[in-house]
Amino acid sequence: MTPDALEAALRRIGAERYHNLHPFHRALHDGRLDRAQVQAWALNRYCYQSHIPMKDATLLARLPTAALRRAWRTRLVDHDGETQGEGGVARWLVLTDALGLDRSYVESLSGVLPATRFAVEAYVHFVRDRSILEAIASSLTELFAPTIIGERVSGMLRHYDFVDRQALAYFTPRLTQAPQDAAFALAYVCAHATSVAEQDAVLEALRFKCDVLWSMLDALEHAYVVPGHIPPGAFRP
Amino acid sequence: MTPDALEAALRRIGAERYHNLHPFHRALHDGRLDRAQVQAWALNRYCYQSHIPMKDATLLARLPTAALRRAWRTRLVDHDGETQGEGGVARWLVLTDALGLDRSYVESLSGVLPATRFAVEAYVHFVRDRSILEAIASSLTELFAPTIIGERVSGMLRHYDFVDRQALAYFTPRLTQAPQDAAFALAYVCAHATSVAEQDAVLEALRFKCDVLWSMLDALEHAYVVPGHIPPGAFRP
Numbered sequence: 001m002t003p004d005a006l007e008a009a010l011r012r013i014g015a016e017r018y019h020n021l022h023p024f025h026r027a028l029h030d031g032r033l034d035r036a037q038v039q040a041w042a043l044n045r046y047c048y049q050s051h052i053p054m055k056d057a058t059l060l061a062r063l064p065t066a067a068l069r070r071a072w073r074t075r076l077v078d079h080d081g082e083t084q085g086e087g088g089v090a091r092w093l094v095l096t097d098a099l100g101l102d103r104s105y106v107e108s109l110s111g112v113l114p115a116t117r118f119a120v121e122a123y124v125h126f127v128r129d130r131s132i133l134e135a136i137a138s139s140l141t142e143l144f145a146p147t148i149i150g151e152r153v154s155g156m157l158r159h160y161d162f163v164d165r166q167a168l169a170y171f172t173p174r175l176t177q178a179p180q181d182a183a184f185a186l187a188y189v190c191a192h193a194t195s196v197a198e199q200d201a202v203l204e205a206l207r208f209k210c211d212v213l214w215s216m217l218d219a220l221e222h223a224y225v226v227p228g229h230i231p232p233g234a235f236r237p
Numbered sequence: 238m239t240p241d242a243l244e245a246a247l248r249r250i251g252a253e254r255y256h257n258l259h260p261f262h263r264a265l266h267d268g269r270l271d272r273a274q275v276q277a278w279a280l281n282r283y284c285y286q287s288h289i290p291m292k293d294a295t296l297l298a299r300l301p302t303a304a305l306r307r308a309w310r311t312r313l314v315d316h317d318g319e320t321q322g323e324g325g326v327a328r329w330l331v332l333t334d335a336l337g338l339d340r341s342y343v344e345s346l347s348g349v350l351p352a353t354r355f356a357v358e359a360y361v362h363f364v365r366d367r368s369i370l371e372a373i374a375s376s377l378t379e380l381f382a383p384t385i386i387g388e389r390v391s392g393m394l395r396h397y398d399f400v401d402r403q404a405l406a407y408f409t410p411r412l413t414q415a416p417q418d419a420a421f422a423l424a425y426v427c428a429h430a431t432s433v434a435e436q437d438a439v440l441e442a443l444r445f446k447c448d449v450l451w452s453m454l455d456a457l458e459h460a461y462v463v464p465g466h467i468p469p470g471a472f473r474p
Contacts, residue, residue, distance in 0.1 A: 114448035211351035222459035
């Protein structure tokens with residue numbers, strides 16, 4: 001495939017499998033969840049968010065040049081910030097605070113669904129164990145993030161009186177960070193995935209990442225949407 | 238805790254969290270699933286079964302004495318057999334054959350739910366990355382296996398005319414293998430978990446393993462029991 005064809009194939013995967021298509025996302029966006037369900041979503045999403053810098057550091061540790069490492073290091077800055085209280089991880093806690101969750105409980109991860117943990121760990125391990133090409137390719141869901149961010153922020157502000165713009169502060173910087181990240185990763189995979197096997201691996205890496213995100217929403221839906229089946233030990237609203 | 242108290246604490250975890258308590262297991266045992274749902278269960282369970290020897294080899298590779306390695310090697314023999322067609326993995330395929338699933342499709346794992354994969358991988362990685370004590374402790378669900386095997390075999394034979402004793406051949410050797418395995422692992426953890434921290438780690442390892450098994454049934458229930466939500470790419474009956 002040419003680079004353009006590879007990009008088109010990646011975008012097709014997003015059109016079919018990105019989690020904006022998931023019923024739970026639709027319910028979140030359309031105001032059909034209650035506050036407890038939004039709490040459960042935010043609590044579990046914190047497990048994912050708090051592991052993103054670990055995932056990126058795992059990948060960064062494998063990058064063989066200063067140029068690649070500097071480019072990937074921007075993600076650590078985006079999520080960990082320069083100081084306490086800054087960065088994406090800290091901004092997610094602003095949301096969980098606004099939803100009335102105890103911050104130390106959120107940070108302990110003790111209420112997180114096992115299925116969330118396993119999906120998040122699968123992502124970190126993928127980036128540790130697979131080829132660098134596949135690891136970078138797995139970040140390409142960022143190609144689709146701006147769409148979902150727009151829907152989510154507008155939908156949640158419209159429908160839930162228990163969230164305001166400040167609560168959703170996580171998302172605003174992501175509108176510019178995600179496209180920058182995605183552009184770098186897309187350029188990298190187009191330059192380095194030149195054989196059929198490499199291109200198949202890139203597409204499979206994106207499907208894997210879509211599976212990670214989709215399975216987390218499946219787990220939330222199963223546990224917290226009627227009829228909820230909350231597994232032993234997990235958050236009970 | 239004394240060894241007896243540690244064993245009692247382990248058994249309490251099983252009494253609260255082992256997957257014989259899961260609604261999907263109850264439905265499987267009570268004949269409330271249809272053949273397609275039993276197919277989905279067997280297909281996904283093959284992902285777990287086929288990774289058990291990999292999990293055990295991962296652990297074996299870390300054991301520092303010949304005596305420990307010989308003891309753990311029995312598990313490889315149990316699941317991989319001595320020759321083609323023998324062993325637990327091969328016997329599981331007898332079940333999937335009997336249920337009408339294409340063998341190469343089953344072995345490809347291509348229809349397996351992502352959540353199943355992530356749970357199975359979490360188990361293999363746990364055994365790779367955690368302490369040897371925790372890795373061995375994570376096998377202790379085998380303390381509870383004989384109960385569920387009895388329920389499952391009798392329940393399935395009673396309720397499903399599409400399975401017979403030969404189809405369920407996987408389970409019979411497990412009735413003696415599981416207790417032997419569990420006795421070894423229990424003796425090991427009782428001998429080596431002498432501090433409070435070590436005993437807490439042992440209990441947490443068993444809770445983790447219960448989470449792995451429970452989350453796999455959650456995923457099956459969500460995808461294949463009414464109203465089913467089958468994620469992109471997974472088995473569609």
